[in-house]
Every structure is written in structure tokens, then in C-alpha cells.
Amino acid sequence: MERPSRKLQRVPMATRPIRLGRSLVEAGRLEERHLRVALDEQHGSGRRLGEILIHRGFVDDKTIARSLAAQLKLPFDEGPLITESVALGLVEGDLARARSILPLSATPRTLRLAVSDPLDQDTLEELRLSTGRHIDPVVATPSTIAEGIRAAYEGELAELVKNLPVCHTDSEDERTLRAAASAAPVVRLVDHILQHAAALGASDIHLEPFASHVLVRYRVDSVLRRS
Structure with missing residues (x-):
């Protein structure tokens, strides 16, 4: 198989996008006064518009995703996302959660990849080099990708939970409990929860312990969502 050059190359986009805020105003999706407020905040915080x-x-994530896809002449997938096992084998679950991406399908030469940020050229280039395939981006919302990741990699989470150490708080001393909390399966599970929260764009995480399980919920756009 012919592999792409290791020389740094940007994944080509169809066109250079016009300013996102202005395009939303012109499309009637955003009020001019709201754009000015957001631009003022962007100048002070450095966050993305x-x-x-x-x-x-001011707008929802689907509107942003559709606008970016239209500007870049990329396909938009509103979900649910359908994945193939061959593609999933090319991208680890931890990386998918951290970058808010999901591999959808693959050929010997290409990888079709759902992305929440199609302008993240560093991630696209990293995957081009690591997989030896050209990347075909498909735009989706962060929440759609997070749901797809959960469905595609759910076996991985089950394995993490299965490997957790068992402790009885009424009989174990503090040293034993600290050692259990630092065990590799616990650390990996916490990493999994944090990466999933980042992929969702959650502002906080709620853990609700019950007798036989723990309910994990994420606050996204001021709404608590069940994991």
C-alpha cells in the first residue's frame, strides 16, 4: 500500500471559510447585536466564536456545525453515526474522546472521519500520518459524536468497570483504600469520564452513588444528561 508522505501537509479543504459570525448573520441565523456581544467576549477571552x-x-451546536460544513463544502451528518469495525481499529477510544472525532469507515487509502471541529488541521494531519490514509472529514455536532463514541466503544467502558478493585469501606483501612483508588483501572475509568465530558463540552460532572452502581451525569448547555 502506498503510504502518504511523512512530510507535514495540511489536509486540503474545498475553500477558505468566510467569517463564521458574518455568515450566520447573513443567513438569518444570528442577530447582529448578538454577534457583537460574542466578538467582544472573544477578544477578551481568546475562545472560539x-x-x-x-x-x-445565541445559536445551537447544530447550526454552527451546518454552517461550517457548508462553508468548507464538507458533508454534515446529524446522526446517529454509523461506524465500521475496521475504521474503529484505526483510532483508539481515548483519542476519539479527547479530540471529539469518530472513525466511520475506511478503505486501504482513506479514512472517513466524523469531526466536531473541521478546522482542527493538527488532528487531521496527525491521523493522516498515524493511519497512512487520507482523511475525509464529515462534520457532526460534539454531542452527536459523543453519543457515537459511547455506542462504538461501549465494550471498552464495560471492561474498565469489570477490572475495578473491590473494597469494603467498613472494613478496609485508609491505606488500602488509597492504594485501590490509585490502581490503574480506577485511573483509566476516571480518564474515560473526563474525556467523555470534554467531548460533550460539559461544564461539570455529577456522580450519584447507589447501592449497586454509580450514575454519571454531565451538564451540557445547563442541562444534565445521563451518561
Whole structure:
């Protein structure tokens, strides 16, 4: 198989996008006054404009994703995302959660990849080099990708839970409990929860312990969502 050159190359996009905020205003999706508020906040915080618009409730994540896809002439997938095992084998679950991406399908030469940020050229280039395939991006919302990741890699989470150490708080001393909390399966499970929260764009994580299980919920756009 002919592998892409290791020389750094940007994954080509169809066109250079016009300014996101202006395109949303011209499409009637965003009010001019809301754009000015978001731009002022962006200048002070350095955050991405789309993130600010969603956080303030001026537009939803689907509107942002559709606009970016249209500007870049990329396909948009509103979900649910369908994956193939061959593609999943090319990208580890931890990386998918951390970068908010999901491999959908693959050929010997290409990898079709759902992305929440199609302008993240560093991630696209990293995957081009690591997989030896050209990347075909498909735009989806962060929440759609997070749901797809959960469905595609759910066996991985089950394995993490199965390997957790068993402790009885009424009989174990503090040293034993600390050692159990530092065990590799516990660390990996915590990493999994944090990476999933990042992929969702969650502002906080709620852990609710019950007798036989723990309920994990994530606050996204001021709404608690069950894991």
C-alpha cells in the first residue's frame, strides 16, 4: 500500500471559510447585536466564536456545525453515526474522546472521519500520518459524536468497570483504600469520564452513588444528561 508522505501537509479543504459570525448573520441565523456581544467576549477571552455563541444560547451546536460544513463544502451528518469495525481499529477510544472525532469507515487509502471541529488541521494531519490514509472529514455536532463514541466503544467502558478493585469501606483501612483508588483501572475509568465530558463540552460532572452502581451525569448547555 502506498503510504502518504511523512512530510507535514495540511489536509486540503474545498475553500477558505468566510467569517463564521458574518455568515450566520447573513443567513438569518444570528442577530447582529448578538454577534457583537460574542466578538467582544472573544477578544477578551481568546475562545472560539462558535463556542461562545453556543454557550450564550445565541445559536445551537447544530447550526454552527451546518454552517461550517457548508462553508468548507464538507458533508454534515446529524446522526446517529454509523461506524465500521475496521475504521474503529484505526483510532483508539481515548483519542476519539479527547479530540471529539469518530472513525466511520475506511478503505486501504482513506479514512472517513466524523469531526466536531473541521478546522482542527493538527488532528487531521496527525491521523493522516498515524493511519497512512487520507482523511475525509464529515462534520457532526460534539454531542452527536459523543453519543457515537459511547455506542462504538461501549465494550471498552464495560471492561474498565469489570477490572475495578473491590473494597469494603467498613472494613478496609485508609491505606488500602488509597492504594485501590490509585490502581490503574480506577485511573483509566476516571480518564474515560473526563474525556467523555470534554467531548460533550460539559461544564461539570455529577456522580450519584447507589447501592449497586454509580450514575454519571454531565451538564451540557445547563442541562444534565445521563451518561
